[in-house]
Each structure stands twice: as structure tokens, then as C-alpha cells.
Amino acid sequence: MKPQSDLQMQGNEKFEELQTTHPVVQTGAFSTVESYVLYLLHERAYEHAAEIARGKSCLDWGCNDGYGIELMRPYVAQIAGLDSAEISILAAHRRLPDLQSNIRLYDGKRVPFPPGSFDVVTSFQVIEHVGDLKTYLSHILDALKPGGIAIFTTPNRNLRLNPGDKPWNPYHVREFTPSELKELLTKCFSTVEMRGLRATPEMESIERKRCESAKRAAKRVLPPYWQLRSTIITQLKSILPEPVLRQMRGLMRLRVEQTAPKEIGKDVLSRFSKNSVFYSDSDLDDALDLMAICTK
Numbered sequence: 001m002k003p004q005s006d007l008q009m010q011g012n013e014k015f016e017e018l019q020t021t022h023p024v025v026q027t028g029a030f031s032t033v034e035s036y037v038l039y040l041l042h043e044r045a046y047e048h049a050a051e052i053a054r055g056k057s058c059l060d061w062g063c064n065d066g067y068g069i070e071l072m073r074p075y076v077a078q079i080a081g082l083d084s085a086e087i088s089i090l091a092a093h094r095r096l097p098d099l100q101s102n103i104r105l106y107d108g109k110r111v112p113f114p115p116g117s118f119d120v121v122t123s124f125q126v127i128e129h130v131g132d133l134k135t136y137l138s139h140i141l142d143a144l145k146p147g148g149i150a151i152f153t154t155p156n157r158n159l160r161l162n163p164g165d166k167p168w169n170p171y172h173v174r175e176f177t178p179s180e181l182k183e184l185l186t187k188c189f190s191t192v193e194m195r196g197l198r199a200t201p202e203m204e205s206i207e208r209k210r211c212e213s214a215k216r217a218a219k220r221v222l223p224p225y226w227q228l229r230s231t232i233i234t235q236l237k238s239i240l241p242e243p244v245l246r247q248m249r250g251l252m253r254l255r256v257e258q259t260a261p262k263e264i265g266k267d268v269l270s271r272f273s274k275n276s277v278f279y280s281d282s283d284l285d286d287a288l289d290l291m292a293i294c295t296k
Contacts, residue, residue: 030269033206033272034206034207034209034210036269036272037199037203037206037207037210037272038207038210040203040272040273040274040276040277041197041199041203041207041277041288041289042068042124042125042153043067043071043274044197044274044277044278044279045124045153045197045289045291046067046068046071046072046122046124047071047274048279048291049072049120049122049124049151050071050072050074050075050076051075052120052149052151052293053072053075053076053119053120053122053149054075054076055075055076055077056076056077056078056119056120057076057077057078057079057080057117057118057119057120058072058076058078058079058080058118058119058120058121058122059079059080059081059082059113059117059118059120059121059122059143060072060079060080060081060082060121060122060123060124061081061082061106061121061122061123061126061140061143062082062083062084062123062124062125062126062129063081063082063083063088063092063103064083064088064091064092065088065091065092065095066081066091066092066093066095066096066099066103067095068122068124069081069092069096069099069103070095070096072122076120078118079099079102080099080102080103080104080113080117080118081099081102081103081104082103082104082105082106082111082112083103083105083106084105084106084107084108086105089103089104089105108132108135110139111139111142111143113143115142115143116142116143116144116145116146116148117143117145118143118144118145118148119144119145119148119149120144120148120149120150120151121140121143121144121148121149121150121151122150122151123140123150123151123152123153124151124152124153125153125154125155126152126154127152127154127176127181128154128155128167128169128172128173128174128175128176129171129172129173130173131173133184137185137188138188141188141189141296144296145296146296147295147296148295148296149293149294149295149296150189150293150294150296151291151292151293151294152181152185152290152291152292152294153197153289153290153291153292154175154176154181154289154290155172155175155289155290156175156176156177156178156196156284156285156287156288156289156290157175157176157177157180158177158178158285158286159208159211159286159287159288160175160211160214160215161175161215168214168215168217168218169214176290177285178194178196178284178285178287178290181194181290181292182194182292185292185294188294189294189295189296190295190296191294191295192292192293192294193281193292193293193294194281194284194290194291194292195279195280195281195284195290195291195292195293196279196280196281196282196283196284196286196287196288196289196290196291197277197278197279197287197288197289197290197291198277198278198279198280198287198288199276199277199278199288200276202271202272203272203276203277204288207288208288279291
């Protein structure tokens with residue numbers, strides 16, 4: 001694992017690299033209603049967790065660009081973050097420069113904090129990306145104090161996939177039904193409380209249609225596409241001279257700027273609110289998203 005000082009020194013170069021890891025979460029300048037509603041769903045999860053973690057020490061495991069840390073910070077006594085992607089750590093450092101020493105890169109082999117450091121660990125929209133669940137969960141348990149709480153969120157497989165389907169999101173290893181998630185976590189934690197994310201009928205309809213559209217689109221794309229794309233990018237970066245790579249990055253940024261959709265208007269944004277999103281412990285199989293609150 002590279003020291004944090006290396007990340008800071010290489011910040012500009014790393015942030016400009018061709019994207020080969022999970023994208024940084026979009027938290028502003030929303031170009032579609034779907035992206036805004038999705039953000040509100042994720043934001044509500046952090047606010048719900050902040051109520052549980054109020055006055056306690058908290059680690060956000062898979063912190064992405066730090067937007068969840070920023071949301072929980074006013075409520076907790078201590079806040080820290082981990083992520084396995086350097087681009088996400090760099091984005092989090094830029095968002096929260098005074099917390100750089102608390103937001104660290106995770107190498108998958110060891111937790112860069114002393115054992116038993118935290119009362120609460122949040123790990124939102126992460127577990128579906130993990131191949132080695134045994135190590136992932138054991139490291140979270142190591143980070144928790146005795147009696148500590150781990151809070152997980154993940155997409156509801158029932159909403160997104162047909163029986164037997166593999167995830168259409170190229171970054172997801174496995175998606176869970178409510179019963180599958182509870183069964184997995186019960187093996188590691190003394191108690192597991194399951195909740196489902198719900199919203200107003202209009203917001204639920206938008207999210208369900210987004211998932212259905214993505215499902216249909218994925219069936220039209222050959223499965224090896226994403227793996228092939230990643231391989232090609234890696235090979236190009238290894239053989240092309242730096243001036244050529246720099247020019248390619250500039251062309252990509254220009255293309256994004258020229259083709260990026262316009263930001264949706266305030267009149268559209270005002271129709272939706274995180275206050276219209278809530279958690280329920282009933283009818284979990286039909287929930288938009290799943291949350292598991294687990295005690296060590």
C-alpha cells in the first residue's frame with residue numbers, strides 16, 4: 001500500500017488517468033432525474049446511519065469521494081474512511097482536505113487502523129463488489145470495538161435481476177436478496193436487523209424503470225466487453241509514451257465536456273427530496289435497496 005504522501009504528490013497525474021476502477025459517485029450537477037433520485041437514495045442511507053452513529057466513532061468502508069463522510073461528520077464524534085481505489089481516495093482528499101490523514105487507501109490485506117478502533121463501520125454499496133467476502137467481513141469485525149455496529153447497504157437483487165441472472169453492472173460480483181444477505185451476515189455477527197429502502201411512488205417508479213432499462217441494455221452488450229475494454233486500456237498505458245497518453249487524456253476530457261448533457265433545472269430538482277425516502281422492516285423483497293444493521 002502506498003503511503004498517503006505518495007498519493008498527495010501524484011494527485012494530479014492519478015486523477016487524470018483513464019478510468020479503470022469503479023467511478024467516483026456523482027454528487028452534483030445532475031444531468032438526469034434518474035441520477036438525482038439515485039443520489040438521494042444513497043444520501044438517505046448515510047443520514048439514517050448518522051442517527052445510529054450519533055456521538056460515536058465511525059469508519060466509512062468504501063468511502064468513494066467522501067460524500068458520506070461529509071454527511072455523517074456533524075453527528076459523530078470521530079470519522080474516518082477507507083477505499084481500495086486511489087482515484088476515490090484522491091477525490092475524498094480534495095473534498096475533505098483536513099481529514100486526509102483519516103481517509104486511507106485499503107490494500108485488501110490489512111486495515112490501516114488499530115484493531116477495535118471504531119464503534120460503527122458503515123459499508124454502503126460495497127459488499128456487492130467484493131469477491132473475497134470472508135476477508136472483507138473479518139476485517140470489518142477487526143475494526144469494530146466489542147459490541148460495535150456494522151451497517152451495510154446493497155442493491156436488492158429481486159429488483160434488478162431475474163432468477164439465475166448475473167449482475168448487469170460490470171463492477172458487481174454478486175447481488176443479494178434480503179434472505180441471502182441476512183444468511184451471510186448472521187454467520188459473522190451476533191444480531192442482524194434487516195431494513196428496506198422505500199420512497200414516494202414517483203421516486204420508486206423512476207428507480208425501478210432505471211434498473212429495468214439497465215437490465216435490458218446489458219442483455220444487448222456482449223459480456224466480455226468490459227473485461228476487454230479494461231485490458232486494452234491497461235496495455236495502452238504500458239506501451240504508449242507519456243506525451244501520447246497525456247494527449248489522449250486531454251482529448252477524452254474535451255469529448256466529455258462537449259457531449260455532457262446539460263444540468264437538469266431547479267424546477268425538476270424541487271420535485272424530489274431525501275425526506276421522501278425512508279426505511280421499513282416490512283415487505284423487504286420489494287424494497288429498492290437493502291440495509292443490514294449488525295452487532296459484533
